[in-house]
Amino acid sequence: MDASEDMPLNIACFGQPGSYTYEAMKSYFAGKNILPAYGSHFEDVVQAVATRQARYGVLPIENSSTGGITDVYDLIHRYDCCVVGEKYVKVEHCLLTLPGTKLEDIREVYSHPQGLNQCRSYLKHHGEWQLHPYFSTSQSAEQVQKMEDPHIAAIANKTAADMYGLDVLVEHINDNTMNYTRFFIIAADMEQSPEADKITLVLTTQHRPGALYHVLGYFFYNGMNMTHLESRPLKAGPLNTFSTSTSWATCAIRRHPGSCAIWQNTAIILKS
Incomplete structure (x- = not known):
């Protein structure tokens, strides 16, 4: 990222101040x-990057408890954006309420669907609560x-509590105490760094036996470890049609420190 320090970087961020994406953005661009x-x-977010209203976009892509967010993969592919960085948060x-609210007062809980899903065990003990999926945790x-209703609570983080003047009624309500979300930093154009040891690719192979096997073989022979593979359907037609290809896939690969340059290897793969 070679932008001048004097020129502000326009960043499109999912959610708003206080969200986990906000924390990822602040940390990555510190x-x-x-x-x-x-x-x-x-x-x-993706549209703002694709139309160059924003230089970069920050989006959640995968959670250690609930898995990948396929909608984001689809949007990045549809708008032809590039992944130029990542951040783990x-x-x-926490369960956030208006000051003075007690646990027995709560009747409804708002949060992003991922937030609700990641707190299923805790929420199961309060089956009387009405759950409302919302835009983001913040x-x-x-x-x-x-x-201003003491019967309503939100699932979000402490940063959101501070920003919106709420009490942290209960901490650490997520099911997994080692719960991490991976965020993508996206841009309209590819940015290459000589220090890069990881790349995310979109692969569309021919509809024939061994097609994906032969592509993935390049990673093995060049000492590159595949850390993620996600298959997504093409929108062209039904899955049972005998077209040249019925799906595309994203994969993340990391090169071994002793292997040849990652960009040289991926250039071979993309040309094949």
């Missing part, structure tokens, strides 16, 4: 002059603040 713009939907969900906290 020390940089940034100008964030926030989007309530994943597509808002530890997720520590917007859920803001909703509690705006509604």
Whole structure:
């Protein structure tokens, strides 16, 4: 990222201040002059990057408890954006309420669907609560603040509690104490770094036996470890048609320190 320190970087960020994506953005771009713009939907962020309204976008892509967020993979592919960085953030969900609210007062809980899903065990013990999937964890906290109803709570982090004047009624309610979310930093253009040891590729192979096997063989012979593989359907037609290809896949690969340059290897793969 070679932008001048004097020129602010326009960043499209999912959610709003106080979200986990916000934390990922602040950490990844620490020390940089940034100008964030926030989007309530994943597509808002990807579209802003694709139309060059933003230099970079920050989006959640995978959680250690609930897996990959396929909508984000699909959007990055559809808008032809590039993954230029990643950031891991530890997720520590809390139950946030208006000051003075007691646990027995709660009737409804707002959070992003991922937040609700990652706290299933805790929420199961409160089956009487009505759950409301919302845009993001931070917007859920803001909703509690705006509604001024002591019967409503949000699942979000402590940063959101501070930003929206809420109490942390219960800490660490996520099922997995080692809960991490991986975030993608995306851009409209590819950015190559000589220090890069990881790359995410989109592969579309021919519909014939061994096609994917032969592509993945390049990674093995060049000392590159595949850390992720995600298959997604093409939108062209039904899955049972005998077209040249019925799906595409994203894969993340990491090169061995002693192997040849990662960009040289991927160039061979992409040309094959």
